[in-house]
Amino acid sequence: MGTPLEPREAQVDEVLERLYEEYPDSTISLNYSNRLELLIAVILSAQCTDERVNKVCADLFETYETPEEYANAPQEEMAEAIDSITYYNNKASYIRSACADIAEKHDGEVPDTMSDLTDLAGVGRKTANVVLQHGHDIVEGIVVDTHVQRLTRRLAITEEESPKRIEEDLLDIVPEEDWQQFTHLMIDHGRATCTAINPDCTDCVLADLCPSTKPDADVDLASGEEW
Numbered sequence: 001m002g003t004p005l006e007p008r009e010a011q012v013d014e015v016l017e018r019l020y021e022e023y024p025d026s027t028i029s030l031n032y033s034n035r036l037e038l039l040i041a042v043i044l045s046a047q048c049t050d051e052r053v054n055k056v057c058a059d060l061f062e063t064y065e066t067p068e069e070y071a072n073a074p075q076e077e078m079a080e081a082i083d084s085i086t087y088y089n090n091k092a093s094y095i096r097s098a099c100a101d102i103a104e105k106h107d108g109e110v111p112d113t114m115s116d117l118t119d120l121a122g123v124g125r126k127t128a129n130v131v132l133q134h135g136h137d138i139v140e141g142i143v144v145d146t147h148v149q150r151l152t153r154r155l156a157i158t159e160e161e162s163p164k165r166i167e168e169d170l171l172d173i174v175p176e177e178d179w180q181q182f183t184h185l186m187i188d189h190g191r192a193t194c195t196a197i198n199p200d201c202t203d204c205v206l207a208d209l210c211p212s213t214k215p216d217a218d219v220d221l222a223s224g225e226e227w
């Protein structure tokens with residue numbers, strides 16, 4: 001079983017250093033060519049794999065281009081265009097509504113503030129942070145998705161449980177210049193090694209820092225339950 005460094009800032013620094021080395025090209029894995037496409041891809045990616053979203057978006061982005069085109073598409077047509085995505089009916093309605101607001105209230109431009117973004121349908125703080133970071137080069141938060149949530153808890157970086165509280169906690173201990181990459185590195189490691197079920201602890205570069213290491217540790221700190 002690994003031992004986390006103290007204080008937590010030291011644990012974060014060491015984890016980051018190792019993951020930067022392990023994943024030197026870590027970045028967002030959604031495909032898009034403008035801010036509107038980015039926003040739509042991120043809305044679609046909630047509880048769905050980026051791989052599937054990219055596949056669907058390849059056709060979607062050929063069919064629709066402007067916010068007006070998305071907003072004016074009939075609900076059934078939009079739902080059908082994305083029907084291999086989880087919660088496609090809800091997401092079709094979010095996209096149409098968000099695009100109507102973008103066309104009517106924002107001159108057709110994807111907003112560049114947290115508050116305007118989170119006013120759009122289907123856009124929570126996580127989605128807004130991704131759009132701000134990758135669409136507008138504004139980094140004012142840390143994106144906490146399911147991988148960040150799981151890994152930060154397993155690695156004893158946080159004891160918080162909700163994405164909102166985890167983000168607040170991380171903002172105090174992750175160096176500001178690493179806020180954006182922190183997420184991508186956690187996601188890469190979460191996909192490659194520290195998977196939700198059966199993480200590959202024997203081949204993990206963080207094992208000596210991790211109090212959840214299998215099979216030595218009894219408990220998965222991500223869930224608080226026994227492995």
Ligand code: SF4
Nearest residue numbers: 194199201204207210
């Ligand atoms: S793979 Fe295992 S050792 Fe590595 S961070 Fe995840 S739980 Fe810890």
